[in-house]
Amino acid sequence: MNQKVPTRIANILINALKGGVVPRFGLEYITVGRTQEIAAILHDIEMIEEGSASFRFIVGKYGSGKSFLLQTIRNYATARGFAVVDADLSPERRFAGTKGQGLATYKELITNLSTKSKPDGGALPLILEKWISGIQTAVRLEQGAEGEAFDALVEKQIYAVAGSLEGMVNGFEFARAVVLYWRAYREDDMALKSRVLKWFRGEYATRREAKEELGINFIVTDETWYDFLKLFAAFLVGAGYKGLLVIIDELVNIYKIPNSITRANNYEKILTMYNDVLQGKARHIGFLMGGTPQCIEDRYRGVFSYEALRSRLAEGHFATDDMKDLSAPIIRLQMLSQEEMYILVEKLLGIHAQLYRYEPALSQEDLVYFLTVEYNRVGAESHITPREIIRDFIELMNILYQNPAKSVAQVLGDNSFQLAKGGLEGEEIQSEFQEFEV
Numbered sequence: 001m002n003q004k005v006p007t008r009i010a011n012i013l014i015n016a017l018k019g020g021v022v023p024r025f026g027l028e029y030i031t032v033g034r035t036q037e038i039a040a041i042l043h044d045i046e047m048i049e050e051g052s053a054s055f056r057f058i059v060g061k062y063g064s065g066k067s068f069l070l071q072t073i074r075n076y077a078t079a080r081g082f083a084v085v086d087a088d089l090s091p092e093r094r095f096a097g098t099k100g101q102g103l104a105t106y107k108e109l110i111t112n113l114s115t116k117s118k119p120d121g122g123a124l125p126l127i128l129e130k131w132i133s134g135i136q137t138a139v140r141l142e143q144g145a146e147g148e149a150f151d152a153l154v155e156k157q158i159y160a161v162a163g164s165l166e167g168m169v170n171g172f173e174f175a176r177a178v179v180l181y182w183r184a185y186r187e188d189d190m191a192l193k194s195r196v197l198k199w200f201r202g203e204y205a206t207r208r209e210a211k212e213e214l215g216i217n218f219i220v221t222d223e224t225w226y227d228f229l230k231l232f233a234a235f236l237v238g239a240g241y242k243g244l245l246v247i248i249d250e251l252v253n254i255y256k257i258p259n260s261i262t263r264a265n266n267y268e269k270i271l272t273m274y275n276d277v278l279q280g281k282a283r284h285i286g287f288l289m290g291g292t293p294q295c296i297e298d299r300y301r302g303v304f305s306y307e308a309l310r311s312r313l314a315e316g317h318f319a320t321d322d323m324k325d326l327s328a329p330i331i332r333l334q335m336l337s338q339e340e341m342y343i344l345v346e347k348l349l350g351i352h353a354q355l356y357r358y359e360p361a362l363s364q365e366d367l368v369y370f371l372t373v374e375y376n377r378v379g380a381e382s383h384i385t386p387r388e389i390i391r392d393f394i395e396l397m398n399i400l401y402q403n404p405a406k407s408v409a410q411v412l413g414d415n416s417f418q419l420a421k422g423g424l425e426g427e428e429i430q431s432e433f434q435e436f437e438v
Helices: 007-018 035-049 066-079 101-111 124-143 147-165 171-186 190-200 207-214 225-238 260-278 293-297 307-313 338-356 364-375 386-402 408-412 416-421 423-435
Strands: 053-059 083-088 244-249 285-291 330-332
Touching: 007 338, 007 386, 035 053, 035 066, 035 285, 035 330, 053 066, 053 260, 053 293, 066 083, 066 244, 066 285, 083 101, 083 225, 101 225, 101 244, 124 147, 124 171, 124 190, 147 171, 147 225, 171 190, 171 225, 190 207, 225 244, 225 260, 225 285, 260 285, 260 307, 338 364, 338 386, 364 386, 364 408, 386 408
Parallel strands: 053 285, 053 330, 083 244, 244 285
Antiparallel strands: none
16 A cells, blocks of 8 residues: 655655656655665664764665665654755865865755755754754743843853864864854844855855954865864754764766876875774764765775775675675665565555556556566666666656556557567566565
8 A cells, every 4th residue: 555645745756756866855655675774874873863973885886776875864864853964076076176176065065954944955044043042042941031141141052062162173263153153143133144154154265255254264175174064063963963964975976087196185085084983083973975886996096996995995705795794884785676676666656646646557467567578678687777667667657647548568569578578587587576475
């Protein structure tokens, strides 16, 4: 029995999946498989909440569900009370570069700062104002003060949180910005608020400009942006959040950098983050980085080309595809099984029917027929991905909905019967589906 999905969410899911992209909402309605992987990452999140830190690579082929898993964890973390920042790397966004690419990644991360009450990103102003409002409420309830005495007590609490940051790298400047935002909030100075937010987001081009406008002789740069993420994690915990989860996808864009020195600089930044986590230098922060097997394992251009990372990340002698060590820093995603794909297309059929308000007519045999055709295409054994199957299935549902007189076999084409039935491979695949009881 398919779970009832809100129409808005159903529309987002169908449109995003048909376009080959991962929807940011509603993933809980279509998640199948990945039970062990999700459990391992959720354990990491529990440790982050306790004050620890974590670092994981999520590795899978294109279309294997890597980005889907990252977004699923993102949604879980915000629901759990974490703040989450996420970004896709690109030629303009890296960990380090000569043209501000590291700072560009930081800007993207802070722009996408999300919480439970602000899941679309842009949560920084809300976080700051909610934090100040929370302190005001606590002081009012505990002290019952008013007027200047009330402001003094609130400011004391603000300075206490700010002071806890000053021992960290660049913490003094971060603390000053926090206090400036409090003053702007108290005096309802929108211009000052805007300037402080600009500073937090790394949008000041020079220290001189920041000094003139805020009195802070420091800005976020390519060299310091990672330190600022650690400061944000500490501040967010002081503001009532459980921690900060940093999700970075498309590591392949580091692999594609033609210059070996620039690639090495980027891998050096990853090594710094990894070492900080393992050595206890980072607290209440977790990193999830998504990439393809090639961009991790290639000894000439991938992460493993940087010996200090390869020696730390390489697997031991006992893990296999069937027996994975899910506490290792690299989680490798296998393709969804055929049984899991059946469950997924069945869920999608129910969502599509809810969205377009019709009674689904496809039978179990029709779904098996479709999947058997998909898995028996030439080269499917090594190349077909869940993304392609999902896209094909949504297209099939759209066509059947728009052409109700057509059958599944007619839409799949004249050779679909041969694809489904022909040859030993097709018979084996269909047999597997027939043995699967729904």
